[in-house]
Amino acid sequence: MRRAVCPGSFDPVTNGHLDIIGRTAPLFDELVVAVLVNKSKKGMFTLEERIEMLAEQTAAYPNVRVDSFHGLLVDYCVAHDIRAIVKGIRAVSDFDYELQMAQMNHRLSGVDTLFMPTGPEFSFIASSLVKEVATFGGDVAHLLPAAVHERLLERIAEHA
Numbered sequence: 001m002r003r004a005v006c007p008g009s010f011d012p013v014t015n016g017h018l019d020i021i022g023r024t025a026p027l028f029d030e031l032v033v034a035v036l037v038n039k040s041k042k043g044m045f046t047l048e049e050r051i052e053m054l055a056e057q058t059a060a061y062p063n064v065r066v067d068s069f070h071g072l073l074v075d076y077c078v079a080h081d082i083r084a085i086v087k088g089i090r091a092v093s094d095f096d097y098e099l100q101m102a103q104m105n106h107r108l109s110g111v112d113t114l115f116m117p118t119g120p121e122f123s124f125i126a127s128s129l130v131k132e133v134a135t136f137g138g139d140v141a142h143l144l145p146a147a148v149h150e151r152l153l154e155r156i157a158e159h160a
């Protein structure tokens with residue numbers, strides 16, 4: 001069973017994430033989309049909400065499952081017999097840090113990292129920027145699945 005993991009915060013899942021997930025899923029027997037639990041960083045959405053949105057948006061892929069992890073990603077990989085980490089690369093600026101992480105993760109565990117370039121139309125999409133623009137009233141509808149966009153607007157309205 002060839003398994004891979006796509007890790008992230010997914011706060012919230014964007015069309016850029018789904019671009020990579022949708023292109024990666026057919027390449028493996030199983031793809032785990034793993035949400036990082038970061039106690040020190042309060043996100044806009046709870047862990048449960050992020051998992052729920054991801055599960056909804058990846059329901060069409062039979063071999064994709066959503067999970068969460070805390071601590072080292074490679075420990076999660078070893079515990080779940082995952083041999084590859086798949087990272088979406090949006091721009092050269094992503095690569096420096098991702099290369100360092102990939103080399104460290106391989107050194108720690110033998111788990112390799114595969115880099116997948118995002119489609120050019122998604123290069124500028126980061127969850128943090130989408131949230132900031134939306135908070136100031138910018139239109140981000142085309143960057144998110146409709147259901148996620150709706151939840152984002154609701155959450156912003158709650159905090160207004």
Ligand SMILES: Cc1cn(CCC(=O)O)c2ccccc12
Pocket residue numbers: 006007008009010011016017018020021087088089090118127
């Ligand atoms: C482009 C891209 C960034 N990330 C991590 C951003 C985050 O931590 O949410 C991804 C996770 C899965 C698939 C694609 C991506």
